[in-house]
Amino acid sequence: MQQGGGSGKEVTWEDQQNINKFGRLNNxxxxxxxxxxxxxxxxxxxxxxxxxxxxxxxxxxxxxxGEVFAHVPRDEVExxxxxxxxxxxxxxxxxxxxxxxxxxxxxxxxxxxxxxFGNSINLEED
Amino acid sequence: xxxxxSTAAExxxxxxxxxxxxxxxxxxRYLTQSGLDVNSSLSFLQERLQQYKLVEMKLLAQQRDxxxxxxxxxxxxxxxxxxQAKKGTGEPxxxxxxxxxxxxxxxxxxxxxxxxxxxxxxxxxEYSCEEGTALLQKNLDNAKASLEVLVADLQFLRDQxxxxxxxxxxxxxWDVHQKRRMREAVTxxxxx
Numbered sequence: 001m002q003q004g005g006g007s008g009k010e011v012t013w014e015d016q017q018n019i020n021k022f023g024r025l026n027n028x029x030x031x032x033x034x035x036x037x038x039x040x041x042x043x044x045x046x047x048x049x050x051x052x053x054x055x056x057x058x059x060x061x062x063x064x065x066g067e068v069f070a071h072v073p074r075d076e077v078e079x080x081x082x083x084x085x086x087x088x089x090x091x092x093x094x095x096x097x098x099x100x101x102x103x104x105x106x107x108x109x110x111x112x113x114x115x116x117f118g119n120s121i122n123l124e125e126d
Numbered sequence: 127x128x129x130x131x132s133t134a135a136e137x138x139x140x141x142x143x144x145x146x147x148x149x150x151x152x153x154x155r156y157l158t159q160s161g162l163d164v165n166s167s168l169s170f171l172q173e174r175l176q177q178y179k180l181v182e183m184k185l186l187a188q189q190r191d192x193x194x195x196x197x198x199x200x201x202x203x204x205x206x207x208x209x210q211a212k213k214g215t216g217e218p219x220x221x222x223x224x225x226x227x228x229x230x231x232x233x234x235x236x237x238x239x240x241x242x243x244x245x246x247x248x249x250x251x252e253y254s255c256e257e258g259t260a261l262l263q264k265n266l267d268n269a270k271a272s273l274e275v276l277v278a279d280l281q282f283l284r285d286q287x288x289x290x291x292x293x294x295x296x297x298x299x300w301d302v303h304q305k306r307r308m309r310e311a312v313t314x315x316x317x318x
Contacts, residue, residue, distance in 0.1 A: 010151075010152075011292065011296060012151070013149055013151065016149050016288075016289060016292060019288055019292060020284075020285045020288050020289065023284060023285070023288045024281055024284060024285070027284060062222055065201075065204050065205050065208055065221075066201040066202060066204055066205040067201070067205075067223070067224065068205070068221040068222065068223040068224075068233075069221060069222040069223070069230075070208065070219055070220070070221045070222075071219075071220040071221065071222075
């Protein structure tokens, strides 16, 4: 991803630290993207589950806890799913927020590093 | 390497057995002080990089293990919590459980006062629900703490990888530069 300053430009410890930071943020960005994808998926699944729950006539549904399916009355499942939805959507919000800040910080670092090294540094994904 | 500390920034420490990469301020001075020519310095750095990559793979595997373990423990905690919640109510917990892959049977759990935790090494121990929860919670906290340490280790390691990569690129570029200058000097001499 990185190429050291080529023609004449000296790389200082400060530059190196900026490059390190950029690399770290880039890694975090990828992790966040995965986590966001995962959180969205579980959010959708919970959404599907609560929709199905509205349609079903059964009074007692099987609700997976750990490895077993417990027989749980429908309204209790409903509240549980609502709670779970709340937790995941809050989590998703937090992740999106962090992603925003990571992207902003990366843009800032890009400005600094491209400003100094111009074409001798490449900060883009292949 | 130790004699080079004058050109290195002072932050080259180590972390949990991972040696810190040394930042090179001035390529020329680095080469003269280490007594290496360009090629041997490059191969030294490449070797370092490979070692870092190896450690990175090991740490990533550990991270994956822990990341799988944490939801497992959370699931166990959920089940114990359900058992505990049912305990006082007098109604049994009816659960379908997997007997074998794809085959389910039904269990009726009445007033469960204890849970058996598989401790590993062919040992299972019976705990009261409270003790079981406490133990599981402790395991969960431990797993989370080790994951945190591991993530910090990985970050440190990746910094060292980046530093080494940058150094490799700079030594290489310096060499290219140097050769070009030498060629120019030779042609200039011929011309004169």
